[in-house]
Amino acid sequence: MDLVVKTLEGKDAGTLSVSDAIFGLEPREDLIARMVRYQLAKKRQGTHQTKTRAEISRTGKKMYKQKGTGRARHHSARAPQFRGGGRAHGPVTRSHAHDLPKKIRALALRHALSAKAKSETLIVLDNLVAAEAKTKVLVNAFAGLGLNNALFIGGAELDRNFKLAAQNIPNVDVLPVQGINVYDILRRNTLVLSKAAVEALEERFK
Structure with a gap:
């Protein structure tokens, strides 16, 4: 399938062909729910006693x-x-973590990506780079793209200016592609991937 690529200024930057095995699956809610439960259970401190x-x-x-x-x-x-x-x-101090097979975790991530693509809440940007670390400039750019609640996934290395400018904006998260996860994808309305992130995901699930 093909996805439209945009710039941070909202201009068209061509299209990008992506794998149907990652972005074109029919989303399974049961797999996604299992993964969210797994993540939230691991986050619990378990120090109640x-x-x-x-x-x-x-x-x-x-x-x-x-x-x-x-x-x-x-x-x-x-x-x-x-x-x-x-x-x-x-209650006693204990770990709430439970096991989930690695293949199920990987499949749940692909289904979460496919769910965003199917609901048309997936945007691909050519790069996540800011000329200066100014929050106001980035807020205006996001407004032009219609983004007010979004998760941004960059490449292996995040642009420092973009990261600094975005960290003060409410309901906006920025992660490198290594940190992409099902829970963060679902908790934000829109998923924004850089071209580098898409290429890294293609390589990861190849």
Whole structure:
């Protein structure tokens, strides 16, 4: 399939032929959802924890004698049923990460790219280069392209001026092609790829 290439100023810069195996698939929501769940699970810190009765700093002395009071038989005040006692079956520090086959991860990325291409929210720019690190200039350029919520994927090395100018713009992310991922693609309305990024993706999935 062919994609129209534009410049940062919004002018046409020809077309680019891309592989249907990367940008022309019929998107599968189940694969994309599995990948998003995998990414978000890996991002979780898993540091939530409550204290059990063994960790509570409180006396372990028997509360009152076993018999003759007419009350229930209790021992330690650290038991979960008492105020100030430990928590029963509370959360513990753990990793939420789970495995997902490498082939499934690669396929999910291709389906995410195809989903953007199918919904016509994929733009290819000839390069992501700014003459100066001026946020205002870049905001005007994005407005001309109709971009207010976008993920920009550059080549292996990002242009320093473009990166600095874009980092202060809300709802705009800039990543090198090595950092492209399904979650970031889906969380922004528009995906913007440089020609270098497209070539790198073609090489990666060849």
